[in-house]
Amino acid sequence: QPEPRTIGSFARGRQLVAGNLLFAGYLVESDTTGLWDVDAPDFAFEAERQGCTWLDDLAAVGDLRARKKAQHWVWGWIDEFGNGAGPGWSPDLTGRRVIRWINHALFLLSGQDKAASDAFYRSLSQ
Numbered sequence: 001q002p003e004p005r006t007i008g009s010f011a012r013g014r015q016l017v018a019g020n021l022l023f024a025g026y027l028v029e030s031d032t033t034g035l036w037d038v039d040a041p042d043f044a045f046e047a048e049r050q051g052c053t054w055l056d057d058l059a060a061v062g063d064l065r066a067r068k069k070a071q072h073w074v075w076g077w078i079d080e081f082g083n084g085a086g087p088g089w090s091p092d093l094t095g096r097r098v099i100r101w102i103n104h105a106l107f108l109l110s111g112q113d114k115a116a117s118d119a120f121y122r123s124l125s126q
Contacts, residue, residue, distance in 0.1 A: 006053075006056045007056060008060040009060060010057075012054075012057040012060075013057035013066055017058070017069055018031070021035065021049075023045045023049050024048045026045050035072075035077075043087075047087070047093060050097065051100075052077075052097045055073075055100040055108075058070040059104045059107050067110060070108060071108055071112070074120070075116060101124055102124070105120075
């Protein structure tokens with residue numbers, strides 16, 4: 001598997017896997033809640049999670065738990081925002097998200113069925 005083009009923080013990735021969501025200076029502890037089920041305290045928090053830099057951190061961990069969390073969050077995004085509407089569709093956030101998704105596609109698509117892969121590629125093409 002090729003090396004990712006963007007590399008995150010292993011320590012931050014471990015915190016995300018443990019359920020400690022630290023975005024834009026706000027800490028939300030949520031081991032079981034999906035990333036998109038958490039109410040964003042402000043727009044900076046929302047922009048950071050929509051930009052998907054957290055995917056770099058989960059990929060830096062790279063184990064099964066990190067991959068499952070990344071997959072859950074990405075396909076959760078597709079379910080929530082994949083219709084082309086919402087806060088993640090500004091040009092800058094779309095660009096950040098698409099870069100991360102492409103860079104970590106092998107990590108994300110590992111073990112996914114055809115329907116999930118099709119949803120991923122369809123979302124990337126919008």
